[in-house]
Amino acid sequence: MRVCGTVAERELERQLSAIRPELTDTYLTSLPGARAAALARLWRGLVHEPLPWVAGRTSGRDGVTLRLADGRQLHGPASDPWATGTAIASLELDGRPYEHPARLVTALAVPGGQRFSAELDHSTASLALSRTAPAPPEPPAAPWEWEQRSPDGHPYHPTCRSRPGFSAAEQLAYAPEHRPVVTLRLAPVSGATVRGPWPAELRDGHLTLIPVHPWQAEHTLDGRTLLPGPAAHPLLSLRTLDLGQNLHVKTALSTQLTSAVRDISAYSVENAVITSEVAEAVAGRLGGRLHLTRTLSAAGADTPDLAAVLRESPYGYAGTGEQVVPVAELPAHFAPLPHSERRNRIIEFAHLALGVCLDLLDLGVALEAHGQNLLAVLDREGRARRLVYRDLADIRISPARLARHGFPPPPLTGRLLNDEPAVLRRKVFSCLVTGALGPLAGSAQALGTILQTATRDLPRTPDLRALMTERLPAKALTLKQLDPKSEQWALLPNPALLG
Structure with missing residues (x-):
């Protein structure tokens, strides 16, 4: 039965039929589930974010009704902002059901909706394509x-x-x-900005050889001389790849993935190594609970379209009998355990992660510790013993807090520096709770229990009090897609206050 209907769905079906026809049926079968998963994510944003064209929200036994500024009503099921793995078959706009998130946004006819609808259409089709991937090996053969x-x-x-x-x-x-x-490809660059010791194998006389993602080579750097590069394995961020020999490379990829265009700015190249050194010195106060993957070197040309950062692999921090697992993968890793044991493992991890991130925040470094950047070192029994953090490009550093703890002023300027408690807390809370603990918990009730239990013996700092008593900041992901220039945040009910 044919289920394709939108522009992006039909186009991906056409392409698959030409290059991988054996995947077409699986792709078509995956489309309804992909639409329902994307619709649930969209509904979360519509219910909980500060959208200017939503005049009011009413909750009842049959769900939530949004009253729009133009008088229309949008109705759907109750929405737990911390729930994961949910799916919604349809939402009703003035009584008419919409099963596809892109078509709903088109019908809403709000500012930015046309562009957002196209992004939703493409994302939903891509999600169905992703779900055609074969089951991964068990257990993983390589880190x-x-x-x-x-x-x-x-x-x-x-x-x-x-x-x-x-x-x-x-x-x-x-x-x-x-x-x-x-x-990968290699771009020879004369007069490149280089910070840190750039490897000899990535030099050709006076030329710096900058690793380039092949998508970037074809779509953005057309006409530039490029050489064959090393083979690599793509990681969670897609543009960051494992080169082997304990080395990862972060490449520029000038297209919008989720919310942002993934290039590498001149500021990031200039400050990558210094930021790593500052953060590593501060993390040294944590007694070995946190490893920071060192930024080894960075290089860039005169454009954010052509730059790369080399850093340690987080997987080198696994000791004998240990494994390093991205926090984004912990829910699946813990899933086979009995309920009580799974709950204990999550609370143990939460206690470690909250303690480390709050202690580091008190010292003056606010990590962006979401499920992609944060990894857990698990022992033979699968219990979290230490943490590894990677990608320091968007952390925040407080000179005032550093000075209070006896650190010298950081040799940095610009956006990485900030002393505002609200800004520093927002960086930590929005990423750690929304990006790591929330998906592990899977619901507001479970997250509240985790927060209450995991923080019982932590120092009662002002940062911890804010975490446990104030509304929690989360990126307004839907609003950001409608208005890419906005820096809006949603303030969600704090699950630690439930009951």
């Missing part, structure tokens, strides 16, 4: 295989699989869930 296990992407983002500009062939060739080997 980086942990990063290629989940097809669904961000658990709360309405465009969790948005990859505009990627054809079906390119998604199959580059996306981690399809487990490809990606052959």
Whole structure:
């Protein structure tokens, strides 16, 4: 039975039929589930974010009704902002059911909706394509295989699989869930900005050889001389790849994945190594509970379209009998355990993660510790013993807090520096709770229990009091898609206050 209907769905079906016809039936079968999953993420945003065209919200036994500024009403089921893995068959706009999130946004006719609708359409089709990936090996044969296990992407983002500009062939060739080997390109650059010791194998006389993602090579750097590069394995972020020999490379990829265009700014190149050194010195006060993957070097040309950052692999921090697992994969890793044991493992991890992130925040470094950047070192029994953090490009550093604890002023300027408690807490809370603990909990009730239990013996700092008593900040993901220039936040009910 044919279920394709939207522009993006039909186009991906056409491409698959040409290059991988054996996947077409699985893709078509996956479409209804992909639509329902994306619709649930969209509904979360519509119910809980500060959208200017929503005049009021009413909750009742039969769900939630949104009263729009133009007088129309949008109705759907109750929405738990911390729930994951949910699916919604349809939402009703003035009594008319909508099963596809893109068609609903088109019908809403709100500012930015036309662009957002196209992104939702593409993301939903891509999500169905991701779900055609074969089951991952059990257990993973290589550490980086942990990063290629989940097809669904961000658990709360309405465009969790948005990859505009990627054809079906390119998604199959580059996306981690399809487990490809990606052959990078090398761009020879004269006069490149280089920070840190750039490897000899990435130099050619006076030229710096900058690793380039093949998608970038074809779509953005057309006409530039490029050389064959090393083979690598794509990781959770798609543009970051495992090169082997304990080395990861973060490449520029000038397209919007989920909410942001993934290039590498000149500011990031200039400050990458210094930021790593500052954060590593502060983390040294945590008694070995946190490893920061060191930024080894960075290089860039005169454009954010051509830059790369080399850093340690987090998997090198596993000791004998240990394994390092991205926090985004912990829900699946803990799922086979009996309920009580699974709950204990999650609380143990939460106690470790909250303690580390709050202690580091008190010292003056606010991590962006979501499920992709944060990894757990698990012992033989699967219990979290230490943490590993990677990608320091968007942390925040407080000179005032550093000084209070005896650290010298950081040799940095610009956006990484901030002393405002609200800004620092928002960075930590929005990523750690929404991006790591929320998906592990799977519901507001479970998350409240985790927060209450895991923080009982933590120091009662002002930051902890704010975490446990104030509304929790979360990125307004739907509003951001409608208005990409906005920096709006949603303030969600604090589940620690339940009951």
